Amino acid sequence: MYGRLIVYKVSMTLFTAFTIGAGECNNFISLIVLRLLGGLIGSTSLVIGAGSVADLIPIEKRGRYMNLYILGPTLGPAIGPVIGGFLSAVSWRLVFRVIGTLSGVMTIVVFVFLPETYGPYVLHVKANRLRKETGNGKLHTEYEDRMSGTVAHFMKNIIRPCKLLIMSPIVLIMSIYVAITYGQLYLLLTTFTDVFQDQYKFSTEAVGLTYIAMGLDISDSILLNMAAKSGDKKPEYRLWLLLVLSPMDIIGLLIYGWAVRYAVHWIVPLIGTFCLGIGIFATFSPTTSYLVDAYTIYAVSANSASTMVRSLGGAFLPLAGPRMYAALGYGWGNTLLALIMLAITPAPFLMYFKGESLRKRFNPSI
Numbered sequence: 001m002y003g004r005l006i007v008y009k010v011s012m013t014l015f016t017a018f019t020i021g022a023g024e025c026n027n028f029i030s031l032i033v034l035r036l037l038g039g040l041i042g043s044t045s046l047v048i049g050a051g052s053v054a055d056l057i058p059i060e061k062r063g064r065y066m067n068l069y070i071l072g073p074t075l076g077p078a079i080g081p082v083i084g085g086f087l088s089a090v091s092w093r094l095v096f097r098v099i100g101t102l103s104g105v106m107t108i109v110v111f112v113f114l115p116e117t118y119g120p121y122v123l124h125v126k127a128n129r130l131r132k133e134t135g136n137g138k139l140h141t142e143y144e145d146r147m148s149g150t151v152a153h154f155m156k157n158i159i160r161p162c163k164l165l166i167m168s169p170i171v172l173i174m175s176i177y178v179a180i181t182y183g184q185l186y187l188l189l190t191t192f193t194d195v196f197q198d199q200y201k202f203s204t205e206a207v208g209l210t211y212i213a214m215g216l217d218i219s220d221s222i223l224l225n226m227a228a229k230s231g232d233k234k235p236e237y238r239l240w241l242l243l244v245l246s247p248m249d250i251i252g253l254l255i256y257g258w259a260v261r262y263a264v265h266w267i268v269p270l271i272g273t274f275c276l277g278i279g280i281f282a283t284f285s286p287t288t289s290y291l292v293d294a295y296t297i298y299a300v301s302a303n304s305a306s307t308m309v310r311s312l313g314g315a316f317l318p319l320a321g322p323r324m325y326a327a328l329g330y331g332w333g334n335t336l337l338a339l340i341m342l343a344i345t346p347a348p349f350l351m352y353f354k355g356e357s358l359r360k361r362f363n364p365s366i
Contacts, residue, residue, distance in 0.1 A: 002121065003116040003117075003118040003121030003122070004048050004051065004052055004055075004116065004117055004118045004121075004300075005110075005114060005115070005116040005117075005118075007044055007048055008044075008045065008048070008110050008114060009107075009110060009111060011041050011042065011044040011045060012045065012103065012106065012107040012110055013107055014037075014041045015038055015041050015042040015103055016100055016103040016104045016107050018034045018035075018037045018038035018041065019034075019038050019096055019099050019100040019103055020096065020097070020100035020104075021034045022034040022035055022038065022096045023093045023094075023095070023096025023097045023100060024093070024096075043307065043311065046073055046307055047300060047303055047304045047307050048300050048303075049069055049072075050066065050069060050288050050289075050291075050292050050299060050300070050303050051118075051292070051299045051300035051303065052117050053065050053066050053069050053292070054292045054293075054296065054299045055117035055118055055119060056117055059293055062289065062292070062293070063238070063289060066285065066288065066289045066292065067285050067289075069288075070281070070284050070285045070288060073284065074280060074281055074284050074285075077185070077186075077189060081189075081192075081207075082209055083098075085204055085206075085207060085209070088204070089204055119297070120141065120297070123141040124141060126141075127139050127140060127141050157301070160298065160301040161301045161302070161304035161305040161308065162305065164295070164298070164301055164302055164305050165305040165308075165309070167362060168302075168362055169358050169362055170291075170294060170351060170355055170358055170359060170362075171291065171302055171305050171306065173347050173350070173351065174287050174290065174291065174306060174347070174348075174351060175305055175306040175308075175309035175310065176309060176344075176347075177283070177287070177344055177347045177348065178283060178284070178287050178306055178309070178310045178313075179309045179310045179312060179313030179314075180313060180317075180340060180341070180344055181249065181279070181280065181283045181313075181341070182310045182311075182313050182314045183313035183314055183316070183317025183318065184249075184253070184317065184337045184340070184341065185276070185280055185314075186314045186317065186318045187317050187318040187320070187321045187337070188253070188256065188273075188276065188334075188337075189318075190318050190321050190322075191260075191321065191325065191330070192207060192210055193207055195260050195269065195330070196210050196266065199260065199263060200266045202266075210270060210273070234293075234356060235289075235290050235293035235294040235355070235356075235359075236290070236351060236352050236353075236355040236356055238286050238289040238290040238293060239286045239287075239290055239348050239351055239352045239355075240286075240352070241282050241285070241286050242282050242283060242286040242287065242348045243348055243349060243352060244282070245278055245279060245282035246279060246282060246283070246341075246345055246348060247279075247345075248275045248276070248278040248279035248282065249275075249276060249279030249280070249283070249338075249341045250279075250338045250341050250342055250345075251272075251275045251279075252272045252273060252274070252275030252276030252277075252278075252279060253272070253276065253334045253335075253337050253338040253341065254272070254334060254335065254338050255268065255269070255271055255272030255275060256269045256272030256273060256276065256330075256334060257272075257330045257331050257332075257333060257334025257335060257337075257338075258330075258331045258334070258335075259271075259272060260330040260331075261329055261330045261331030262331075286348075287306070287348075288303065288306075290351070290355075291303055291306060294355070294359060324336070
């Protein structure tokens with residue numbers, strides 16, 4: 001049995017190494033390979049972070065702390081380009097060196113201060129110590145009794161996210177919903193340089209600043225408090241913020257697309273990205289909290305499945321952006337994205353009203 005701490009230590013050490021290496025490489029192939037490896041290994045913290053929060057915080061107090069955790073992956077796309085715009089003006093290598101340095105500092109913090117939080121592993125260590133101290137080999141935790149051999153247990157943990165994705169409608173539906181939202185977010189982000197630099201004549205540094213609009217609402221204390229107060233009774237109650245604010249995605253896409261289409265003042269498309277930021281936060285925070293509360297000890301597996309599908313959406317949907325906008329323009333292109341978001345709007349409502357019965361009916365042996 002392995003805990004979460006070893007995963008943090010290994011993944012952050014490798015991520016730091018790959019990132020620093022990317023900043024020092026001298027050919028494009030090496031850069032791509034190191035970025036790929038860094039992205040793969042760096043995703044582990046996004047996957048198990050929610051599980052660590054669930055380990056430490058009881059469900060009735062979990063909302064606020066989960067929202068603080070969600071700030072990382074949601075504010076990153078807003079803050080990163082701002083800093084990156086100024087760093088890349090000096091040197092593209094400086095971007096990787098700064099990220100590698102920050103990652104290295106956090107890796108040291110993890111090694112020195114972060115404790116193990118995974119309950120079954122903590123009990124396993126305690127039971128192992130008691131077996132050595134007492135000589136009683138029959139002392140086992142309930143989790144150890146469920147374990148098979150090391151290889152079989154490892155394979156079971158590897159397969160579990162895929163099993164949840166296939167056999168649990170909740171995980172499948174919410175993963176697809178988040179993937180589409182995530183994909184259209186990154187598709188839209190790919191347009192910022194063309195829109196603000198070419199059409200609105202912003203400098204490279206100023207283009208980076210445009211991402212701030214999307215992050216202003218994500219850090220808003222009112223939104224954080226609203227999300228934190230939900231879900232005290234059952235997991236489905238975590239979704240109410242998503243039900244209320246999901247239309248903000250659609251509104252933001254339409255404002256941004258048609259404002260750019262008619263070349264109105266640059267503040268208008270930024271208002272669109274502000275609305276979109278509200279919708280993004282209202283998607284990521286409730287869905288992550290919902291999966292954590294619904295699958296408790298297997299929260300990491302549920303979020304692993306969701307992250308896998310979400311990352312595929314974020315990787316492949318933006319590839320359609322250039323051809324779509326070339327054919328439809330920003331106005332009708334974003335209208336198409338808004339219609340797609342409208343088509344999947346019933347998903348969180350289905351989970352809110354039928355999620356509990358679906359959890360009881362489709363409860364895979366995991």
